[in-house]
Amino acid sequence: MAQTYSISDLAREFGITTRTIRFYEDKSLLSPSREGQTRVFSSSERVKLKLILRGKRLGLSLQESAEIIQMYAPGRNNAAQLEQLLQKITERREVLEQQHKDILSMMEDLNNVEQRCKNELNKHPEPS
Template sequence: MNSKTTYSIGELAKHFDVTARSIRFYEEQHLIAPERQGQSRIYHAKDKVRLKLILRGKRLGFSLAEIRKLFELYDTNPNSAAQLEIMLQLTQSKRAVLEQQLNDIQMLMNELDEVEIRCQEELNEIKRGLL
């Protein structure tokens, strides 16, 4: 898929390592809108870019509703400050959630360390008693 201007669903699925069913789902959610020729879907460069952005957004933890909102803002005004402001708000919100999760994980790791140390000490005591 170099300078090609149209793509089949199979080509996009292979390129992005997703299923054709996933791509059809994004279409049902009005995130991408391929051209139709009979039963075939013809995807253009815009659809390819949007699919890339959808997958990146999902990887970053954005909901499809949040991704749709960004697309709608972009479609209304491609150079929108509102789009950038919402993107900043979303990224700050995701960062806060991830930082909280990271803190929670660190607390759990510390608790596991303590349990592991206590278990190892008790096991050592039992083994000494058996000698």
């Protein structure tokens, strides 16, 4: 029943190389099980990979993505650790909020440039 994936399955699905996936394992971001020598990825390993790639799109380092993934791991029992986790969540949220602002302002800039660009094109129209 439980879905599994080969290394090249995942590579194909996400448009990355197998080298990349092995590298992530080497950095302990992934830990696939094995059939003999061969890696077998569960769907939860696949989710981890998705989280890594999402992190990358937002400019996170692999270590930062590793931290995020760790957050999901249940088992951080003691209260001090929970508080520290809450703290990390707050920090990450602040980064995300800044990024959100940056996206909006960059969008605005793009709109402006686009307008100036289109005006320029209309001034000297293409002979059709």
